Amino acid sequence: MLDKALAIRDKIIEIRRVIHANPELSFQEFATARLAAAFLDELGYQVREHVGKTGIVADRGAGSTVAIRADMDALPIQEENEIEHRSRVAGVMHACGHDAHVACALGAAVLLAQENLNGRIRILLQPAEETGDEDSKSGAARMIEDGAMDGVDAVLGLHVSASLPAGAIGIRPGPIMAASDSFHLKIIGHAAHGARPQDGVDAVALAAQVINAIHQIVSRRISPLAPGVITIGTIQGSSARANIISQSVDMTGTIRSFDEKLRKLLHQELRHACEMSKALGGSYELTIKQGCPVTINDPKLAELVHSTAIDLLGEDKVIIVEPDMGSEDFALLAQQAPGCYFWLGAAIKDDPRHHHSPRFDIDESALHIGAAMFAEVSKRILGWKSEAAEKGKLDDFMAFRQSRKKPE
Template identity: 55%
Template sequence: MSGSGSVSATELLQRAQAIHDSIRTWRRTIHRYPELSFTEQRTAALVNSVLIDLGLPTETEVAKTGVVAHIRGGDGPTVALRADMDALPIQEINGSEFDSTRPGIMHACGHDAHTAMLLGAATLLKQLADEGKLPGVVRLLFQPSEEAQDEEGKSGGMRMVEEGALQGVDAVFGLHVDPFHDVGYVATRPGPMMAAADMFEIVVIGSGGHAARPQNTIDPIALSAHVINAVHQIVSRRLDPTQPGVITIGTIQGGTANNVIPDRVTMTGTIRSFTPEVRTLLQDELMRAAGVVESLGGRAEVTIFPGYPPTVNDPAATAHMTDAMRELLGEDRVAESELIMGAEDFSYMAQAAPGCFLRLGVHNPCVARILPGAPRGFSSG
């Protein structure tokens, strides 16, 4: 950050503090009016308005509801900064003065903060460009739909890459707020950081009948118990114990009455992995585990729905990020992130250009932490 023609970390912090009220206002406005994936028209309009007021030309309706803008400085590299804009289908009960005004929709994952922070970064970077202190080009990516996919199975990150938003980018950076780190601390790591997330459906098919005459049936509920046991042994017995991976069955549905054995049972779940090899192994072993019902007279239909790939940080981009964070925050406030089983569609951008994803601490140390064992990670994970 420091050097000839640039500004120091101290000055950057002072400039950021000077626009604190604007950033807070943007965040609270977005929080009051949350929008679900690919419906972020109001949020995109706010973003577009702020960028135009800064004197930046914008491109709208990128990946349906996204916004892209450029801040042009010198002849140096082109660096992209990404923020996601969508909210979640959750009812807010916080009772703050800026609670969601939309029943059943809430910014529960911090994307309102991400968007406001990128608007703040745009403000500071435009100042530097106007002063001749921006050595390259910054591309601002306000992305829709990180939390969900459209009818074609595509998220906002995937669509932005497909539509060329990462073309010509030398590096891309993103972040996510993290309540497991205190304010003023950040964490990242080179290489795999967040997992791939695939979904699956297993339909166990038997032959139904009256519960009082089970001998005349092939009970898919009993068969499903064998499948569940087999699935839960994949990671412990088929996966190299030095390699991380998770298979979780999240739903099981079967039957309509207490005295009727159904024809079928449907289970759904998720597969998490960090490498292509483990991803393939877990999917193959899931198919084999479901096949245990065949020797018992039933059959299983397995469908795997590929999800986000793992988020893999480029070592050089990560080193650049950590060096900047140490200069800005101090050596002891930059930690190495643990591996996170949650997933992020920033992964598509990090495949299109060297990338780094950062965890930004937002926990207030004066407030009790979430109980031990609470879910860790972010987003659609």
């Protein structure tokens, strides 16, 4: 499969560059979707458009179903790279690699169209991984609502990594990406003249104490063996003048965790920390918005991805990675069927480019490996008609999938 992928590497890179030059924000991926739909239709896939608003579902074959998912949306960042295929859209850039994900998925679609598989391949091109809509629902949630995961027996996803060596595969069973929740906190005091603080309740002073309490939650209220993060990302006082004591202070932040028990504990302790404002004469309003759950790799599927990567690339190219505090709405898909999410190393040697930055870029020489991994893992799950005995290697996985199905 790797040799077949290498033969179409230039096409995969070309697709990535076209999408990179024409980035689209979440739920606005109209041109990207049209490009992908036309490409898949030409390969003989049955294409359904406008799934989850701007998503694509494309099927080939029948029977047990493996879904390959790629996200399509870009970020509101002005690109600084001086490259021929730099973004043509002011203030919008593929700064996280979703252009590469689409290219890998379409490359896999080409490879799998050449196989006589004993099952169905479903290509899921998903909008809006980076953010939600007016109801705070991401692209994965919207696609699930529109039936994109109906009948799926296993789902695969990847993310290019700007830190792993180009061509390496990063994988681990179990939790691989964190749950992500956001919060908005308003600390409320009483405004007064800056020269007479005794006449008011300084919301800035209250906020300072609350922030210290919040920053002690992870270090003092949870086990050091249980990874968690609470970050305050923004803070804004209500006063517009230096000599006015703020009536209120608004803060926003993020909460990250790897299991539901810890997730609930962090929420609870955040509320407790905010109570300090009351003890000092103020009050607060706290809203916690639950986001993506933990991304959990099915152990059997993760082992298959691991062994496939070794077979294709060699043991030295396969890395057991640590869980990442980033979050992914792939987690929602993996709640619908056994899932596996892995990293594709794409670091530019001696010139690291960070995700979500204006200079983000990748080593494109790795993209055919992502396509080959998608295709080969799918092939091994389904087996192929000319060598149906190979399917026996994964009979236990498919039986496991059946055991997870909810009763009608």
